[in-house]
Amino acid sequence: EDKVVQSPLSLVVHEGDTVTLNCSYEVTNFRSLLWYKQEKKAPTFLFMLTSSGIEKKSGRLSSILDKKELFSILNITATQTGDSAVYLCAVEPVGGAQKLVFGQGTRLTINP
Amino acid sequence: DAGITQSPRHKVTETGTPVTLRCHQTENHRYMYWYRQDPGHGLRLIHYSYGVKDTDKGEVSDGYSVSRSKTEDFLLTLESATSSQTSVYFCAISESGGSNEQYFGPGTRLTVT
Structure with missing residues (x-):
């Protein structure tokens, strides 16, 4: 069965x-x-990654994929209160449709 | 924003009643999906469609049926609603060919009492 696990489930940091x-x-x-980013x-959509080791970047957000170790990370630098959201990771298996x-999901809260 | 609407946006219904949720798109995308979102579970796929009259089950399809008679509309029916089907339902669309991101509708909050 295909499975995706995110960590941490919840995170609170300062701006x-x-x-x-x-x-x-x-x-x-x-x-x-x-x-994906989900506010209320x-x-x-934020990023799609298909190749290992190639960083995708958009402003303060970046993401990279490691296909050997089967994981990805999403980095957010210089966080702002507007970054508060649930961040969802999803995987597309080969198989059509x-x-x-x-x-x-990881619930991220940025405190001022 | 992708042209996806869902109706109704909120619904309260009683156990045992039939319920139909509608997803409408104006993007002419081939693929359409229904998800439910519950605390601690992320998004789980209920059913999906890969063309008019072409549908298939997702991971949590029991108690749900779908229909797609036109490219732009994808209906989700709860034949006899149960309290366990209280959830937020999202529709999504995707273009055909290759690996394409899915775009989500605004969601329908369904409460079964």
């Missing part, structure tokens, strides 16, 4: 801190890994 969110997976045939509404298997 300006740097955070690292973890996502490990067990998938029979891996195609891609995706990160629908998840919004682009189905995603989601982790439980």
Whole structure:
């Protein structure tokens, strides 16, 4: 059974801190890994990673994938209160229809 | 934002009643998905569609059925609602071909009393 595990489940930091969110997976045939941000509404897409060792970056957010060790990390530098959200990791196995298997999410709270 | 709407946005219903949730897209995407989101479980796939009249089960499909008679609409039906189906339901869409991200609708909060 395909499985995605995120850690920590919850994290509280102060504004300006740097955070690292973890996502490990067990998938029979891996195609891609995706990160989403969810505030009090629908998840919004952040990154898709398919190749190992290549960092994806968008402003203060970056992510990298390690296909050998089966994990990904999402880094957020110089955090702001607007970064407070649930961050979801999902893996797409090979098999058609682009189905995603989601982790439980990490709830990140940034205190001013 | 991707053109995805869900209706209703909120619904309270009684145990044993049928409920239909609607997802409508204006992006002409091939794939459509229904998820439920519960505390501690993230998003779990209920059913998905890979074309008109082409649907398949996800990991938590028991008690749910779907239909897709047009590209733009994907309906989720709870034949006889139970309290365990109280949840937030999200619809998502994805383009065909390759590895493409899914875009999510605003969600429907369903409460079964």
